[in-house]
Amino acid sequence: MWKLIFFGCLCGLNCQIVTSNLSEGNSSSANCKSEFEKFKNNNNRKYLRTYDEMRSYKAFEENFKVIEEHNQNYKEGQTSFRLKPNIFADMSTDGYLKGFLRLLKSNIEDSADNMAEIVGSPLMANVPESLDWRSKGFITPPYNQLSCGSCYAFSIAESIMGQVFKRTGKILSLSKQQIVDCSVSHGNQGCVGGSLRNTLSYLQSTGGIMRDQDYPYVARKGKCQFVPDLSVVNVTSWAILPVRDEQAIQAAVTHIGPVAISINASPKTFQLYSDGIYDDPLCSSASVNHAMVVIGFGKDYWILKNWWGQNWGENGYIRIRKGVNMCGIANYAAYAIV
Structure with a gap:
C-alpha cells in the first residue's frame, strides 16, 4: 500500500508606467494606451464591450502604480520579491478575489x-x-x-x-x-x-x-x-x-x-x-x-x-x-x- 500526499488609464492620458524592465525596478515614460495594448496582445485579452475595456484599463493603471512603487522598494533592498504586469494586471482586487479565489x-x-x-x-x-x-x-x-x-x-x-x-x-x-x-x-x-x-x-x-x-x-x-x-x-x-x-x-x-x-x-x-x-x-x-x-x-x-x-x-x-x-x-x- 502506498501512502501518498494529497491533500486605467483613460484614453488619451499619459502616465508613468513600467515597460519591459519593470521587474528590474526601472521605469520609463510611456503612453498607457500603448502599454495596455501590449498587455492585451501578450495575454490574448479581448473585451466584449467598450465599457469592459475601459474598466480593465483603469485597473491596469492602478496595478501598474502598485508594481512600480513596490519594485522601487525592491531595488532599494526593502523587500525580497518583485511584482510584474502578469495575467491579473487588468483586474481590480474585487474581480480577482471573486474570480479566482x-x-x-x-x-x-x-x-x-x-x-x-x-x-x-x-x-x-x-x-x-x-x-x-x-x-x-x-x-x-x-x-x-x-x-x-x-x-x-x-x-x-x-x-x-x-x-x-x-x-x-x-x-x-x-x-x-x-x-x-x-x-x-x-x-x-x-x-x-x-x-x-x-x-x-x-x-x-x-x-x-x-x-x-x-x-x-x-x-x-x-x-x-x-x-x-x-x-x-x-x-x-x-x-x-x-x-x-x-x-x-x-x-x-x-x-x-x-x-x-x-x-x-x-x-x-x-x-x-x-x-x-x-x-x-x-x-x-x-x-x-x-x-x-x-x-x-x-x-x-x-x-x-x-x-x-x-x-x-x-x-x-x-x-x-x-x-x-x-x-x-x-x-x-x-x-x-x-
Missing part, C-alpha cells in the same frame, strides 16, 4: 481522527535543509485553471501525481475534471469552489481517480463521468498534518512527496507576484482562500506550484517565506493513503 473552508475539527502518522515519528527530524522535487524529475505543465474555481482539484490531483512519481519515477497525469464534476456529492461546488477535505473525502468514497487523457479538463462543471474500471490510483484513506506545524509539512514533503496546502492569496502583492521570496507582512494567516502544492523548500522558503499558467510568478511557481506561517500556509495540509 474560491477555496471553501476545511474544518480541522471534522478531521481530528485523521492525524498523519508521520507526526511524532523519527521522520520529523530526518529532513534536509533544502529539497526540490523538480530537480528529481517531477516537472509537470504550467496548468491554468482558467475561470473555473478548481484550485482544490488541481492541488489534490497534483499531489497524488507527485507520490506516484516518487514511487515509480513516472509522471502520471490525473484527472482534475473528475474531481470538479463528481465531488459535489461530498460538498464541493464545481467551478464555484471546493475544499481540500471534501475532495479527499470524495476520493476515499469513490475509490480512485482516472487519467487526465481519459477525463480531460474543460474548465466548467459537467455531469460526472467517472468510470471505476478506468481508475488508475485508488484512495483508501487520508490524513492531515497538525495546524501551523511547518516542520511537519517539511517532513511530509521529504518522505512522502509534494503536499496540498491552503493559503491566503488575497493581497495585491500575491495577485501581481513576479519572483523572489514572497514575504508580505500584510498577508494574514487568519483565513485561507486558495489551494496550491508544496513542491519543495529551501532554508528560508517554500516552493509552491500554482494553477494560473506560466505567466504568473516564477513560471507558475512562487517561493514564500518559511517559518512564520506566511499567508496561513500551514493552516491545512493533508495527504491521502492509496
Whole structure:
C-alpha cells in the first residue's frame, strides 16, 4: 500500500508606467494606451464591450502604480520579491478575489481522527535543509485553471501525481475534471469552489481517480463521468498534518512527496507576484482562500506550484517565506493513503 500526499488609464492620458524592465525596478515614460495594448496582445485579452475595456484599463493603471512603487522598494533592498504586469494586471482586487479565489473552508475539527502518522515519528527530524522535487524529475505543465474555481482539484490531483512519481519515477497525469464534476456529492461546488477535505473525502468514497487523457479538463462543471474500471490510483484513506506545524509539512514533503496546502492569496502583492521570496507582512494567516502544492523548500522558503499558467510568478511557481506561517500556509495540509 502506498501512502501518498494529497491533500486605467483613460484614453488619451499619459502616465508613468513600467515597460519591459519593470521587474528590474526601472521605469520609463510611456503612453498607457500603448502599454495596455501590449498587455492585451501578450495575454490574448479581448473585451466584449467598450465599457469592459475601459474598466480593465483603469485597473491596469492602478496595478501598474502598485508594481512600480513596490519594485522601487525592491531595488532599494526593502523587500525580497518583485511584482510584474502578469495575467491579473487588468483586474481590480474585487474581480480577482471573486474570480479566482474560491477555496471553501476545511474544518480541522471534522478531521481530528485523521492525524498523519508521520507526526511524532523519527521522520520529523530526518529532513534536509533544502529539497526540490523538480530537480528529481517531477516537472509537470504550467496548468491554468482558467475561470473555473478548481484550485482544490488541481492541488489534490497534483499531489497524488507527485507520490506516484516518487514511487515509480513516472509522471502520471490525473484527472482534475473528475474531481470538479463528481465531488459535489461530498460538498464541493464545481467551478464555484471546493475544499481540500471534501475532495479527499470524495476520493476515499469513490475509490480512485482516472487519467487526465481519459477525463480531460474543460474548465466548467459537467455531469460526472467517472468510470471505476478506468481508475488508475485508488484512495483508501487520508490524513492531515497538525495546524501551523511547518516542520511537519517539511517532513511530509521529504518522505512522502509534494503536499496540498491552503493559503491566503488575497493581497495585491500575491495577485501581481513576479519572483523572489514572497514575504508580505500584510498577508494574514487568519483565513485561507486558495489551494496550491508544496513542491519543495529551501532554508528560508517554500516552493509552491500554482494553477494560473506560466505567466504568473516564477513560471507558475512562487517561493514564500518559511517559518512564520506566511499567508496561513500551514493552516491545512493533508495527504491521502492509496
